[in-house]
Amino acid sequence: MTSENTPTDATSLSSKLEATTKEQPKKKNVIRMGANGVLLKNFETVLHDVFSSSSSCTDPCQQALNVLSPQYSKLPPFLKELEETQIMEIARAGWWDEDEGASSPQNVHNNCNNDDEHHGSNGTSSPLLSPPWPFDKRTNLPSFGCVRGASDCTHRKPKKTKTGKDKGGVGDIYYNHERAWRKEMQLANMIQCVLALLPDHVRHQSAPANDDKSKSTRKYRIVDFAGGTGHLAVPLALLLPQCEVVCVDLKKWSLDLLHRRVDGVEENEDGDEEEISSLLDKNTQNGQHKKPCNSNIVQVSQKVPNLSTYFGSIQSYADDFDIGISLHACGEASDCVLRKCLEQKASWVVCSCCCGKLRRKALNPYIFQSTGGNEKEISYPQSKILSSFMNVTVDNDDGDDNARRFDEIARAADYSELGDVRKPRNACRRAAKSLVEWDRLLYCKEHGDTDGCVSVVLTRMVPWEASTKNDIIIGWYDPSCNPYRRRGAACEDTACDNMSNEDLISDMPPDDPASQVDFQIALRHLFGGSAAHENGKDTVPDTNIIACDQNDWSAEEVKEIKTQLETFVNDCAEGTLRFHRGMGPRKRKLIHYVAEIMGLRHWGEGKKDAEKIVVVAR
DSSP states (O other), X not given: OOOSSSOOOHHHHXXXXXXXXXXXXXXXXXXXXXXXXXXXXXXXXXXXXXTBSSTTOOSBOHHHHHHHSOOBBOOOOOOOHHHHHHHHHHHHGGGSOGGGOSOSOTTBOOSSSOGGGOBOTTSOBOGGXXXXXXXXXXXXXXXXXXXXXXXXXXXXXXXXXXXXXXXXXSTTTTTOHHHHHHHHHHHHHHHHHHHHHSOHHHHTOOOOOSSXXXXXXXXXXXEEXXXXXXXXXXXXXXXXXXXXXXXXXXXXXXXXXXXXXXHOOOOOTTOHHXXXXXXXXXXXXXXXXXSOOOOOEEEEOSSSTTEEEEESXXXXXXXXOSEEEEEEEETHHHHHHHHHHHHHTOEEEEEEEOGGXXXXXXXXXXXXHHHSSOOOSSOSSOSHHHHHHTTOOTTOOSOOHHHHHHHHHHHHHOOOOGGGTTXXXXXXXXXXXXXXXXXXHHHHHHHHTTTSOOEEEEEEOSSGGGOSSOEEEEEESSGGGOTTSOOTHHHHHSXXXXXXXXXXXXXXXXXXXXXXXXXXXXXXXXXXXXXXXXXXXXXXXXXXXXXXXXXXXXXXHHHHHHHXXXXXXXHOSSSEEEOOSOOHHHHHHHHHHHHHHTTOEEEEEOSSGGGOEEEEEO
């Protein structure tokens, strides 16, 4: 195949580059060809080398496949209606004020989560947008615990502020139903995982009495690290009055907004909306969110007594806890949560975000706000296993080429194209994200097994469309916290939706073959069609979707270009076919790829990207 501007042979390019690297070893850069003769990207080259026995090997290494291929498990079984009813009976008792007697719940949200009024961006109704439990109409959480809630329960448009926040929700999420639905599904998945981790005696425990004995006994504590404005902590506190829920965050204005939404604010002459806006703007103008946080302020909610906030960093939180959770904490913050849970020997549910900030030279605001500097506290890769296959020690920080390999993977893993979910395109980028998460899982096993037996699984949100950052790591020490255990009569009477009866009996996390597809496609792209079978774990449910390499282009895109070239060959005995400008590098690369397969001559013309075209001839 010919490169875009000059018909240079890739082998000669590789030999020239290798000769150059002998003189400058720190600038080594090896060019690799994929299964179909396509030049691999930098991060794909790293993936190729990690899973091959040597840099010159074209076949995957059996040992690497055995230990580094991410193995996904299904989500823990969702609660059945009977279990949800039991939880709600306990929870609703905490929504009344005992001093005022049994009246209606405080500020219950009756209008915002209307299952019959959900529409897509084009105005058409969609059954997919119905809120999941516990945000559905039947559960009827108080409005401040709902994604689409508003403290006044009115259909008002959100006020535009510098922070983009609104007192009853997140920005315009009330009117953007698709975005609201995705957020609800993210929270619902996290809540289901937390409930599955709860020991039976805690989940079925009633809210403790408000006496001196109860106050002196520590409740079962759940800590939402990097919890922001409490979209996860608040509904958990409402659902579990028998537990203490703590929301930890570095941004004081986020925690202030949580308390204003839950506890309310006093109106001034201009009205409460203007007061909230001015306070948030003042905090932003003072740059409080940009200053290092040296605080450890704890504030307890007035209306939800089992809910509190901690203004401080993840590392500075010193109280004991039983479950640590984190939804989309940026970069290194997710790893700080995992380390904190390992230190406490607590269970955890962590869904990470912003893998690109794991790169050594990438700036992460969380690091500065928590430490006052930009130096990362964690070295990557974290696990000894991945480090050994990347020829990088865990403590290596000398900036050489080997240490940059993980940076390439992390950069590619920061992927957010929701339209590619369940499609072969860009499977290698999603495989890079899976490898980052697998490295975290391996680290937890290496360090969690030193003092006790820890169980860790990698799973995904259901449905995947809830977020492109849908990987979840669940860990636990105590067998009574096993989220896959049988949960009594509620599960015995009716099989759980996402688990078979055999899965429930075994108490073992069942494999999720569908989540393995991306990695199998990536292996085929890197090594060829037989690579996915090397480790004997080809679990792809539908082989038709990877019958050809579609990592870079879809089958429809290949067919379109192939049809144009076939028409050119049949109609033009001589001459050239010049494709128009402005096609972009990915489309131009596709033309080169198809022309090479068809045995046609092809080359690129033009220097500037806007002027570049592809020319094809017989």
